[in-house]
Amino acid sequence: MGNFQKKYSPDLRSFMAVSTTNYAKFMKLLPEMASISKIAPLTQVHFQKQPSLAISLLQASRYTQTVELKQQGFKQPEFQQGEVLKHLHRTFCVRVYHDAKMAEVLSGVHDSMLPPVFKQPNPEMKQVDEKAQLNRFLGEWLSFCLEYGEVDIEYKTQLAFLS
Template identity: 35%
Template sequence: MLCEHNYLRALKLLPSERKEGNTRQVQLASNQFVIKVDGCARYTMDISITQLTGMLKGFTPLFLTVRLYHDAKVAEIIHHDYYQRIKPSYGYPNPQMHQKDEKYQLNAFLYDWLVACVESGRAVLNWDINDGLV
């Protein structure tokens, strides 16, 4: 259920033209993020979410790689903060100190972030002056 909600909200934040390399910027309070389409396949799309501004001193900026599965209509985090692929679950204790349900926790964080962006965020519009819109 969580991944289905993530899929629906992620679709709302994607660039209008969903081609590889296209981006969309989202402002959430004093934080600015960019959502980039990293890859498109028939049934999947990989996007990255990168924090551009609003970082706290001593903390790395947010970076997530999310895979959208169009056939199943789900979205889940596959990488975070440039680390290796996230496993479905981890034995505990483990050398990297991952939580047993770390993948679920990351997808729950993605849910909260997407809800905040859809409900309170602002998308930066990239209007071309030459096409008569402005």
């Protein structure tokens, strides 16, 4: 028998578990998020000695929202040029499904929309399970925000006007 590799198939149970957990973390970080319909910056999460995280609402419909999470405030050392710094800035586009209580990464780290599976090999050197890895990373990032971040006080007063 020859060496043949089994085709990768996404683990839907794992995807649903991670997406549900990510949704719960979003709701803990931004409890009023589901009621906001105005396209606008939602808040900033600040960290000690770390770049802040800006969260903006890009799209809103009855049961779904598309949110952008973007690291801001990197200080550029003299030796770093634009290309290196570009990879330090994390930007994720996340779809939040309020009816299903799930949140998934649509695109991340300077990508366009992510397919569920990347064919191997590919020119960008993406892993076959890149989307699953980014969804897990989103969960870790949200956990970091909840544990070490401080949500902008201004956000709380603006929420009433954004609905």
